[in-house]
């Protein structure tokens with residue numbers, strides 16, 4: 001089982017968290033933790049997502065990137081094993 | 082970008098614009114002439130505004146029918162299809178159509194009414210969280226809670242449906258927003274940014290792989306039609322003379338007359354196509370995604386082949402099969418870059434030999450009708466530019482195997498989702514978008530009942546759709562699997578108590594005929610095609626007929642069954 005941490009930047013839309021969680025679950029990534037906050041100045045939300053899965057993280061990154069409201073997805077290499 | 086014509090119009094007119102009338106203005110700006118839908122309480126202001134619009138509305142008899150008609154319209158015409166539904170049950174009835182459009186990447190925009198913002202979240206009458214429900218079955222969705230966002234959102238909906246990999250978009254509009262007056266006259270230009278900055282395609286390594294390949298195969302999917310790249314694909318084939326195969330949704334992209342074309346691959350693919358793919362040393366994959374119905378046992382699919390993968394969707398690269406070279410972006414611009422003459426005479430000859438050796442055999446003893454032969458004859462006799470839709474089951478696979486299509490927009494089938502009930506409403510949408518073309522739906526006695534209410538839509542609009550009903554009085558495909566893989570234990574697949582289909586069609590003023598022997602086939606096909614209006618031809622076949630070849634589940638594609 002691999003553990004990953006994703007850093008996601010997204011437009012501040014109420015539904016964006018739901019979309020990310022739905023994609024993560026559907027694509028086979030178990031959510032171990034989530035931290036989310038919004039910069040009210042820029043209206044950009046920052047989401048840190050801790051997940052684990054047997055599947056390669058590129059699969060989740062590509063699918064989250066397809067969500068329209070997502071600006072950027074980065075994998076924090078430190079947590080990848 | 083988008084025209085802002087309506088803003089000028091509004092400023093010179095005294096009448097204040099409501100959300101409902103704004104909707105129709107934006108639809109018109111996007112070239113929408115026809116919509117499919119069904120009214121109800123929470124969408125009444127929009128239906129009220131409809132009466133002042135030039136857009137023609139087709140009342141379907143179930144929201145699922147409206148969604149599939151929008152899909153058929155989009156696929157047959159290469160435009161965005163639009164459907165309307167009210168809140169609650171109206172909206173949930175759209176979901177199967179949205180899922181179907183998502184699986185097959187079809188651009189549709191669904192507009193749903195919603196209860197007023199003041200009561201949202203209170204379990205109001207006919208309130209359902211369709212926005213929440215839409216997350217898993219749309220490419221994107223919106224809920225408009227401020228009238229001043231409506232216009233921008235509608236423009237974005239069209240842009241998102243069409244950009245990159247196409248797909249369905251839902252816009253949920255609460256009733257008070259439909260009634261509210263538009264106040265803002267700010268910029269209406271869509272702010273949608275093109276997020277996917279694809280790197281320039283690296284074709285160098287792909288060209289080297291193509292030059293070195295001794296046994297390459299071109300594996301073509303539905304992406305070619307969606308990218309409007311049929312011409313570029315055919316140029317590529319003319320220059321390379323590469324042997325080719327197609328997925329179910331790709332049918333029509335490759336000219337059926339091409340000597341190196343081996344037909345459909347996968348579970349019910351031709352023997353030649355599947356054997357050639359298994360033997361290949363290079364797969365050139367164009368707008369396809371290694372679907373499980375295509376690959377059979379994935380680890381044994383084309384085991385010796387390298388992969389060059391052309392696609393618009395980054396997420397499809399390496400999803401099920403690793404690519405040795407990925408060429409991301411528009412097929413129209415990328416395909417020509419790889420079109421080089423190949424030295425593969427021996428391989429071409431081998432493929433052509435397999436194609437000849439394993440050609441379809443239409444000899445069938447006895448007087449009962451052989452569905453593959455009927456569909457082959459129908460295909461040969463139907464006029465140029467006919468568009469065929471299907472339902473799901475054995476008849477669908479027989480249509481895919483035995484009919485020929487010269488363009489993907491002429492064969493509309495629910496490929497990714499495999500949705501029974503697709504055929505009839507999709508044919509209605511196709512007929513509305515192409516009023517002078519011959520539209521035929523090949524359906525089954527199980528599937529037709531799933532949206533049979535749409536016969537009413539055919540009647541109301543006098544649509545000359547031809548319905549070929551392949552009747553085995555069974556859920557034939559499921560029955561075939563029960564016979565082959567469940568020791569013949571038949572469970573809930575008998576439909577021998579179906580209604581009298583001729584009488585049923587007649588009840589909707591549709592001419593109909595039943596045939597049950599080979600001798601009647603030619604005359605019946607000719608009579609149907611010559612008939613001016615809608616027509617239902619019920620073709621009784623032997624309930625025990627199976628679709629061959631068949632690759633059993635979790636099996637390599639070269640281990641197909643060819644008979645029992």
Ligand SMILES: Cc1ncc(C[n+]2csc(CCOP(=O)(O)OP(=O)(O)O)c2C)c(N)n1
Pocket residue numbers: 472473474475476477499500501502524525526527528529551553555556557558559
């Ligand atoms: C909506 C839906 N429900 C169930 C299925 C499963 N299914 C696939 S084929 C089939 C039988 C279809 O029967 P019919 O339309 O008569 O076609 P036939 O196979 O007999 O040609 C069924 C039930 C499906 N594909 N879609």
Ligand SMILES: [Mg+2]
Pocket residue numbers: 474525526527551552553554555556557
């Ligand atoms: Mg049947």
